[in-house]
Amino acid sequence: MPHSVDELIARLPKTELHLHIEGTLEPELMFALAQKNAVALPYASVEEVRAAYDFSNLQSFLDLYYAGAGVLLTEDDFFDLAWAYLERAHGDRIVHAEIFFDPQTHTARGVPYATVHRGLCRALAKAQQQWGMSSRLILSFLRHLSEDDGFAVLDEALPFIDEIDGFGLDSSELGHPPEKFARLFARCRELGKPVVAHAGEEGPPDYVWQALEGLQVCRIDHGVRSLEDAALVARLAQARMPLTVCPLSNLKLKVVDDLAVHPLKKMLDAGLCALVNSDDPAYFGGYLGENLLACRQALDLSADDVVQLVKNGFEASWLPSAQKACWLAECDAVLAAWENEA
Numbered sequence: 001m002p003h004s005v006d007e008l009i010a011r012l013p014k015t016e017l018h019l020h021i022e023g024t025l026e027p028e029l030m031f032a033l034a035q036k037n038a039v040a041l042p043y044a045s046v047e048e049v050r051a052a053y054d055f056s057n058l059q060s061f062l063d064l065y066y067a068g069a070g071v072l073l074t075e076d077d078f079f080d081l082a083w084a085y086l087e088r089a090h091g092d093r094i095v096h097a098e099i100f101f102d103p104q105t106h107t108a109r110g111v112p113y114a115t116v117h118r119g120l121c122r123a124l125a126k127a128q129q130q131w132g133m134s135s136r137l138i139l140s141f142l143r144h145l146s147e148d149d150g151f152a153v154l155d156e157a158l159p160f161i162d163e164i165d166g167f168g169l170d171s172s173e174l175g176h177p178p179e180k181f182a183r184l185f186a187r188c189r190e191l192g193k194p195v196v197a198h199a200g201e202e203g204p205p206d207y208v209w210q211a212l213e214g215l216q217v218c219r220i221d222h223g224v225r226s227l228e229d230a231a232l233v234a235r236l237a238q239a240r241m242p243l244t245v246c247p248l249s250n251l252k253l254k255v256v257d258d259l260a261v262h263p264l265k266k267m268l269d270a271g272l273c274a275l276v277n278s279d280d281p282a283y284f285g286g287y288l289g290e291n292l293l294a295c296r297q298a299l300d301l302s303a304d305d306v307v308q309l310v311k312n313g314f315e316a317s318w319l320p321s322a323q324k325a326c327w328l329a330e331c332d333a334v335l336a337a338w339e340n341e342a
């Protein structure tokens with residue numbers, strides 16, 4: 001018999017705030033696009049691709065992730081990628097998604113910025129129209145590249161700036177601290193956009209401090225290593241700074257050895273605004289629902305823990321406050337109905 005908290009997880013309206021759209025490329029679509037676009041893949045079958053998803057750290061994943069993204073060439077490819085994700089998200093009862101994309105991965109291969117942007121926006125608009133799913137688009141800079149490279153892609157994106165809701169920072173963390181991008185992020189903030197950054201996934205707590213103070217982020221992506229610094233935890237808790245935690249990602253990339261020792265519950269207990277996300281679900285073996293179910297089981301989360309995590313997602317989102325209030329009330333209503341049945 002399924003655990004009843006799992007039923008509550010399925011019913012709650014949810015957000016996804018840490019999702020790399022290139023990380024939703026399932027092997028089946030990778031193969032289909034490779035064939036259509038005549039792009040050679042170093043794998044003979046879908047099974048061989050899946051078998052290669054055995055990572056030792058962040059970099060070993062990124063090498064495959066960037067290679068896989070090489071099959072994406074046309075506007076329709078980006079639409080198909082995003083639409084496949086949005087259908088799954090709708091199935092997980094995600095009602096609001098804030099999605100990262102990595103334009104430098106594509107412009108470096110000669111794909112125009114406009115091609116990427118238009119394909120993704122068309123899928124997001126269709127999800128809004130078909131299901132009322134709201135979304136935001138976050139342009140994420142690759143931190144293993146130079147700040148000047150980031151400025152160049154920002155220039156290419158400027159004609160579309162009204163459809164870009166914020167900026168992020170991802171890719172290889174160690175050796176590429178947030179302060180490397182202080183001028184670029186200042187420019188993004190001058191454009192009136194919120195900024196976020198991956199920090200404290202593999203990098204030390206000092207990188208989280210730099211993201212807060214140097215980049216002035218409004219969310220930390222991952223941030224699990226923040227717990228190593230008590231003063232940082234106090235600062236994050238006091239500010240209700242959201243931390244977009246990705247448990248199955250942390251397991252697959254060996255940030256934690258076992259989900260049972262994942263710090264998610266400790267983060268909640270420390271008063272942090274932690275929430276659960278899926279990061280790169282095609283590579284890490286689970287979408288949002290599966291991340292929540294795996295944590296519920298491994299960490300013995302209660303119904304209250306689950307509702308807190310899901311509510312933190314709405315609180316951390318860039319929805320207008322009236323819409324946040326509606327979804328928070330809906331969470332309470334779903335919880336009350338579930339409790340009445342028990």
Ligand code: HPA
Nearest residue numbers: 020170171172198279280
């Ligand atoms: O988890 C991640 N960390 C850093 N960069 C990334 N790019 C995609 N996923 C990730």
Ligand SMILES: [Zn+2]
Nearest residue numbers: 170198221279
């Ligand atoms: Zn990420």
